[in-house]
Amino acid sequence: MIIKPDYNLKCVYDINFDDLENQGIKVIMFDLDSTIMISKSGCYRPETEEWLKEVNEKFTVAVISNNKSEEYIExxxxxxxxxVIGHASKPNPKKMKQYLDSLGVxxxxAVMVGDRPLTDIVAGKLLGCKTILxxxxxxxxxxxxxxxxxWLERRVIR
Ligand SMILES: [Mg+2]
Structure with a gap:
């Protein structure tokens, strides 16, 4: 299977939000670990927190994480x-779909942003939203x- 994200970026800060806005994007769903937070750290870097604040002013933002620990998600x-939604079971897009339905979007x-092709990007593809790796x-x-x-996981991307 070839998985092609709409955008393949070096860094989450490289996302062009004006471009997304021009394409009619209203909701940005982020994966959590390794995408906007150092894996299992439970806190944002100060610069990420500032950046998220700006993103949150322009778009409806949500985190869609596969983390199963209620304590961590809380x-x-x-x-x-x-x-912040946990236990998402990506690449199953069900929780993302439920979330968008709840917003009437x-x-x-919507766009899904994540660091893993086989979970985050496949989930976005199955849902039918834009995807950013x-x-x-x-x-x-x-x-x-x-x-x-x-590196191995990215071999499936073209
Ligand atoms: Mg991740």
Whole structure:
């Protein structure tokens, strides 16, 4: 299977929000770990927090995470000014669909942003929304096995 994200970016901060706005995007769904937060850290970097604040002023923002720990998700929800949904079971797009339905927004008006092709991007594709693949927010500090898995997983992208 070839998975082609609409955008393949080096960094989450490279997202062109004016471009998304011009395409009628209203909702931005972010994966959590490694996309906007260092994996399992439970807190945003100060610069990410500032950046998210700006994004949240222009768009409806949500986090869609596969993390199954209610405690962790609650902790992240407390420090976020937007909806945080856990236990999403991506690539199953069900929770994303439910979330968009609750807003009365169509998949065409939404984008999924994540660091994993086989979960985040496939979920977006199955839902029918735009997709943005980003490299890990902590790429420079990841160990070699993690980088190798990322490299292998990206072989499916064209
Ligand atoms: Mg991730």
């Amino acid at each position: 902790k992240v929800q407390k420090i976020s000014n937007f909806t 169509t998949p065409q008006e 980003v490299d890990s927010i902590n790429a420079e500090n990841e160990n070699i096995p993690t980088r190798l898995v990322r």
